[in-house]
């Protein structure tokens with residue numbers, strides 16, 4: 180036993196901006212040519228020809244990644260990454276820090292509630308819960324480190340030894356070769372391209388299907404770019420051409436919650452999923468009440484962190500709706516390994532051509548878990564099992580207001 184005195188009070192909170200592309204929690208902060216930004220992907224901005232070619236053209240990663248450190252009086256340090264760039268760092272340093280410094284790091288429910296309530300006048304969705312999320316994840320990390328326990332042991336322990344993963348990218352053939360159970364591809368053409376674009380979409384999905392082969396689940400991510408009639412027609416055309424789609428993801432503007440009821444009503448045989456751009460238990464309550472969404476996909480790094488994800492998850496469990504977080508690397512893995520109704524994880528392929536398995540957070544951490552043979556094993560290392568890679572230390576800079 181160490182004779183070190185354990186003191187759970189928070190002595191300091193530090194927010195850092197990460198300037199290097201491909202490093203940290205902002206998945207889309209990638210170099211030119213990367214499939215995630217320059218691949219053919221239908222987006223809400225595809226309506227405008229000037230912003231159709233690249234997702235960087237309209238600023239998908241304008242905020243960028245951040246890192247938060249929470250240090251205790253006994254020098255234990257918790258860390259977490261997420262997105263939000265300088266604006267999120269501003270909120271953490273100028274607003275949320277007052278609730279944290281001097282508090283017992285184990286009082287996560289109170290700290291979460293104070294950050295959330297205090298940011299209600301300007302927050303609720305988007306940037307504010309994203310900033311709260313990174314603080315929340317750093318709190319769980321430091322509590323885990325304080326207790327010498329992995330986070331999943333603090334939220335109920337394991338329900339499985341390894342987690343099957345599906346791979347998101349543009350190479351469903353590679354996903355199959357590497358042992359993933361399925362592949363998710365982006366819908367390439369926006370509805371702005373009209374009826375001819377619809378035909379090209381079905382052709383493109385047929386091509387992805389032939390790359391994947393038969394009897395291998397293929398999912399389609401529509402990234403908020405469709406409306407109800409387009410999504411229903413796309414699903415019907417795929418079905419009539421024999422292009423088997425396992426689920427259609429995030430077809431609608433996230434504010435069109437009622438639209439999901441219509442999707443399920445008009446195409447009940449399809450699986451419809453969404454949630455990666457929804458926030459807090461209040462947003463997910465609306466998605467659950469019509470029983471129209473087949474899988475909820477909150478992102479741990481912006482839904483409100485692990486604390487709020489557990490509340491979303493409890494609600495979803497009462498509807499028997501699986502919760503499979505969007506991306507989120509280790510944060511998602513610790514959650515999923517502990518939840519009976521979270522049967523698998525997403526592995527967002529972060530290599531430029533989506534053909535190699537590499538760390539989601541781009542070398543920011545040592546020991547980030549990555550899938551092996553399409554499965555993720557979660558280590559027993561304390562916290563989220565993430566330590567800052569010394570080589571990444573020069574990629575982060577303290578935020579100065």
Ligand SMILES: [Mg+2]
Pocket residue numbers: 400402428429455505
């Ligand atoms: Mg998605």
